[in-house]
Amino acid sequence: MPFHLDPRAVQRERAGQTPDAAAQGARQLTHRAVDAHAGLPAGTTSNHFRTRHALLSGVLTHVAAHEHDRGELLAASRPDDLAGALVGFVRYQLGEGRVETLACYALHLEAAWDDHLRHQLAASGAHAFAPLLAWLTAAGSPDPPADLRLLLDHLDGLVFHQLTMPVPDFDPEPSLRRVVAMVSRVTEPG
Template sequence: MSNTRRRALQAAVELVGGEGIRALTHGRVDAAAALPPGSTSNHFRTRTALVTGVIEWIAAEERTDAGMPRIDTRDDLIAGLTRMIDVQSGPQALRTRARYALFLEADAQTAQPLLEQRTAFESWVRGILHDLGGPSAGEQTGFLMATADGLLLHRMTVDPDAPVEAVIARAVDAALAP
């Protein structure tokens, strides 16, 4: 990937995460990335192409960052999910806000990279729950994911310091309960 394209995509994520989806224009991205006018439109001819490019970039960055930790115990799962929420609501908060905004803006086809990312993560969690607690625990994946999603959204919108570990521990314990 060219340096210009990378700079444009990074700037686009920061714009959407910091100012909302309406800030995503070719000109604003050029300015935010300190690129010559027209640079972003050379890579993304239309707004739809730009939205699609940003979604694909976020999904790729999240796959790169995920580094799915090895989970062998209940405590590993709690620590892993807690760390992910801390990162997404802390150092990666702008990217998380951008992901939320783009999910709302995009149609199903354009959002596909984010949906695939979500499906892969869900499968990973399901496998862990199954390994730790059996088939009935694996069936609780939706519950655990919804709890983590709700907690992340709460931290992003209401209370950035809301405790994570205790909530995740209760949800993991409920999912693993016979």
């Protein structure tokens, strides 16, 4: 029997994987904008995501899957090169992953007014960075959640400021090495 791909499944997938529209800001994320960005017939996104809330959840689901993949890559780094892996992560978020990064920030801002989205973001973040939390635990951190928060807050700050007020010769490496050294001092035995 020949392989058959359901066109509605393809349309739903394309409609849900459109962080491009969200990268313009959460308020610009409309059913029409997603249709246009995904090259779908008008009304397609609305057929699959009936409400704005469902649309935001669909985009978040897509962004969260990519965040989890990046979290696993960070956790796979050797202890002596976590800073290097984090530098690569920041460069990815500002370069190749810029659209998804902007979409993620737009969703975070929208969550200030949407409790359900806030809970969904918290759950997806916990899932995305669980591998890095496990890495910190295995490294002997006395408080892995606090060390994870320190790393993530620093990463978010670097990325946010570079997205909103870019520094021409931006180099995240020195500050990331300092933060990792602080966490490493805490996690080293003795």
